[in-house]
Amino acid sequence: MTIENCSIIELPRFFDPRGNLSFAENNAQVPFVIKRTYWIYDVPGGEDRGGHAFKENQEVVIALSGAFDVVVDDGVHQKKFELNRSYYGLYIPAGLWRTMENFSTNSFALEFGSVKYSAEDYIRDYDEFLKLKKDGKI
Ligand code: TYD
Numbered sequence: 001m002t003i004e005n006c007s008i009i010e011l012p013r014f015f016d017p018r019g020n021l022s023f024a025e026n027n028a029q030v031p032f033v034i035k036r037t038y039w040i041y042d043v044p045g046g047e048d049r050g051g052h053a054f055k056e057n058q059e060v061v062i063a064l065s066g067a068f069d070v071v072v073d074d075g076v077h078q079k080k081f082e083l084n085r086s087y088y089g090l091y092i093p094a095g096l097w098r099t100m101e102n103f104s105t106n107s108f109a110l111e112f113g114s115v116k117y118s119a120e121d122y123i124r125d126y127d128e129f130l131k132l133k134k135d136g137k138i
Helices: 126-134
Strands: 007-010 036-041 049-054 059-065 068-073 078-083 088-092 097-101 108-113
Touching (some): 059 078, 068 088, 078 088
Antiparallel strands (some): 059 088, 068 097
């Protein structure tokens, strides 16, 4: 996988004077079956999250509130996605190093994952990530 396999997914929007609505469904807007969802909130100024890669887990990340950047890295190239709308999701396939940074005050990151939480699915060492990438193992 390379950073070119990441994509911004535009979610449906129902505009309504009572407030707008968006949604995401399995194997539709989200290109996998969601096995897990989690969210990141109350991030203190200047803190980063998620400096790691997944071996299997695919993700869709949405800035439900506020703004933050997701930097994806395939071992050769990096790309920064600035998420700041609740109707855009960033799809990240497995096998990419990704970091979340530059969180605005009161930002709220929602993540959908394609596998249940497993500590073994994480690659937390960047040099190990580069080696696995070089050897074609991820
Ligand atoms: P982690 O994924 O390491 O956070 P970050 O996005 O900053 O890399 O998760 C932090 C902790 O939360 C970790 O100890 C494991 C736990 N956790 C779960 O138990 N289930 C989950 O689905 C996730 C994402 C994390």
